[in-house]
Amino acid sequence: MTSEQPMANESSPATVLGLDNVRLQLPLAGxxxxxxxxxxxxxxxxxxxxxxxxxxxxxxxxxxxxxxxxxxxxxxxxxxxxxxxxxxxxxxxxxxxxxxxxxxxxxxxxxxxxxxxxxxxxxxxxxxxxxxxxxxxxxxxxxxxxxxxxxxxxxxxxEPAAGEEPRLGRLPAGWGARQAAVVEGFLRRAAYLERRHAERLARRILDAIRRDDPELAGGAPAGDPVDALRAVLQVGEG
Amino acid sequence: MDYLRFVARQTASCDAFERGLERARRNPRALTYDELEGLVVHYRRLLHGQALAAARFPGTGIARRLSQLAVAGTHVLQRDALRRRMSLRSLVTRALPRAFRSVLPAVGVAAALFSVAALAGLTLTAVVPEVGSLFLGPEALAGLRRGELWTESIFAVTPGEVASSHIATNNLGVALTAWAGGALAGLGAIWIVLMNGFMLGAVLAVTWHYGMAGDLGAFIAAHGPLEISLILISAGAGLEVGRALVVAGDRPRGERLRDAARRSALVLGGCLPWFLLLGFIEGFVSPAPNVATTAKLAFGLLLETLFLLSVLNPWLPPQPADAVER
Structure with missing residues (x-):
């Protein structure tokens, strides 16, 4: 496959034009x-x-x-x-x-x-x-x-990281991509956080879910709040 | 668009692309035409998906995954341009001479600078002989006073093969540095040409002063002409890069630079094997006392002619003005 398109924007460090002139951000090494x-x-x-x-x-x-x-x-x-x-x-x-x-x-x-x-x-x-x-x-x-x-x-x-991304199976009513990004960001980092901090943050997210969609939060299992959050949002990997 | 629906739709495509990409990475030749076409279709879908995710769902997991796969896919699937595969014969008989001809004006500039510097070194050292000691050192000067060239003592204790390898690697290093120095707006290449020219002039003047110029001439007769040519061509190739940096003309500077770098690197590559041969000659033929000076000179001139014929290839017709060599 060949491409002869010019750079999309010389002043934008990582942006190149890919196939069909679609913009692509390259993760430049500093x-x-x-x-x-x-x-x-x-x-x-x-x-x-x-x-x-x-x-x-x-x-x-x-x-x-x-x-x-x-x-x-x-x-x-x-x-x-x-x-x-x-x-x-x-x-x-x-x-x-x-x-x-x-x-x-x-x-x-x-x-x-x-x-x-x-x-x-x-x-x-x-x-x-x-x-x-x-x-x-x-x-x-x-x-x-x-x-x-x-x-x-x-x-x-x-080099693009090969790690798995948490994939949300459902979201509370009224939640959009912004809230999803926060939850996914937390779940991605949860394993690296100190246990008590991870649990505290998971509890706060569960509280927000209870506030916005009590029905969804009702199915949260007791025990580890991080696992409960995963269960409530039916988190998969992919 | 609903985020979860977007995730569900993209995930299947991501998974399929990831599998295909892994196969393409492991062995691209193992892919059938249909598999490759399928991979490209997924890649196109993925690129559009990542652009949409970056605009509508920034910072989400699916945006990250799509972006990572798009970068990985681009690296495996995209080429800047299809460069024609060239046989070694075509490279040597066509591409190299064309590249060499294109840098000839810069080689001319390097030769002119070298001559001026050599003349300056010769004149200055003839007037102030102490300048020669800056390059030769006190031991070599003491040897000259005794009627001995410094090369005699070096080759008396160093085996020819060891000297050859050191000379070859030193000359190769100088040539590569002269070329690379050309990228600094030509300044590095100019410095190396001026220094080498001045040094040659100064050394000639010192040996002349002690009545040893003939011995020096006998020593350099076999390798000197080609050595000077190779250094000048390497520096000229570097100057070509410097010229592209300073005077881009009517083309974008980046494009002009890349083109000059490719042509001049090819010229440099064409010179490198000759440096190895030169090292061998300087280590074995030049110091040989049983080879007559005229024979050395004839050998040196023959070598120079062979080199020029090989890099210029006079039998190759000139390239049409509108042709672009890739």
Missing amino acids: VGSRVLAALIDYVLLGLLVLTWWLAGLMLVGSLGLGIGWTVAILVLGSFLLQWGYFAALEILTRGQTLGKQAIGLRVASRRGGQADAGAIVIRNLLRTVDVVFGVPMLLFDPQSRRLGDLLAGTLVVH
């Missing part, structure tokens, strides 16, 4: 998560280069190449690792280095699609310059692009 991912990658790259040298020097005898050729191969190999680590991983994994994978980021084309190999190579060849200029550019560019992204036409986005 400077913090990108720097963190890069730090992880550089540490891993350092370890990789170190391992390459240690393994090479340990195998020097068994390879039968002699010290000169072994060092030459090690020098060329570590050069390849330094310049090729990011590009190779991003090409092989459709836009993710190990650091990006750990933080949940992915390289995408400027329209949210998959960046091609040429674009990935270009963005990574510019790392030498972006080591100095990348962070200020990430801070000031409205789409959090470093120089390499600008030249390659790429963006770095957050």
Whole structure:
């Protein structure tokens, strides 16, 4: 599938025009998560280069190449690792280095699609310059692009979370999307809240349901208020 | 529209799309045409659904789920443009020469800057010989006083293969940095060209001063012409990117930049294998005392000619003005 539409709005950071000119918000990665991912990658790259040298020097005898050729191969190999680590991983994994994978980021084309190999190579060849200029550019560019992204036409986005969303089976009379968003937001976070806070909030929501739709609230089971809320609103996952 | 009805309608579509997307992610080639078409139909429905949810039901679970699936689906299904698949032969014999020809004016600018800097280095060092010590260091100067080039002591203790790998990676690093530096409005590329030109001029003047210019010429005869060409072409490719940044012309700057980056990166890619070969020549042929200078020079010129023929491909007809190479 191809698309040649221009950006919907250059000043709106995450909005692109998708198929049929439908607006789509891309969850752009900010400077913090990108720097963190890069730090992880550089540490891993350092370890990789170190391992390459240690393994090479340990195998020097068994390879039968002699010290000169072994060092030459090690020098060329570590050069390849330094310049090729990011590009190779991003090409092989459709836009993710190990650091990006750990933080949940992915390289995408400027329209949210998959960046091609040429674009990935270009963005990574510019790392030498972006080591100095990348962070200020990430801070000031409205789409959090470093120089390499600008030249390659790429963006770095957050990988969509795979978690299940609570799905409400019914709502009290008079409740609309706003109230549904509040309840769903609470149910999504309930497992991470301190138990007593979760129960207190669930009780408050149940009180509001009792106030607006006593008939619906009448079927609430006794016991854990969070479970009661789930039962009253027939919450499923999906 | 009733929220719960919307959720019920969208959930089935989301589930079906999610299953199809997972299969497409795992092995896109395993999808049949009908399955792929079905996936695209679901994707289109999903995009409209997420736009509606974002407008009518913002912040709800279904709006979040639709948005997440739309982003994931876009990443798997969308391509910016269909780039023609190219064989390695076409890439080398057609795309690379066309890209190379398109950056020739920038390479010319790099060559002019290099010449001016070399002349400046030569003149300044001829007048003030101490300038040479900035680049060569006291040990090399002491060697020159004894009638020895610094290369002799280096190759006396370093095996050719080790020197080759270091020279190749160093030159590759310089070329890649010169290209990347071009993205800074050309400034990085200009800096590298000026520095290299000035250094060459200064080193020539110092060796001339100690009567060793002939020895230096003999050393660089085999690799020098190609090495200078490769550095200038890499920097010229970088300058092309810088020019696109500064002078966008009648096209959007972003588009112009991306186009220049692709063409110039291809040129750079075409130079990279030659750097490896060059490292080998500089490590083994250039320091070889048993190879005559004239033979080295002939070899150097042959290498340069082969390189220029390969990247220019004079047998390739010029591209029509309205053709766009993707």
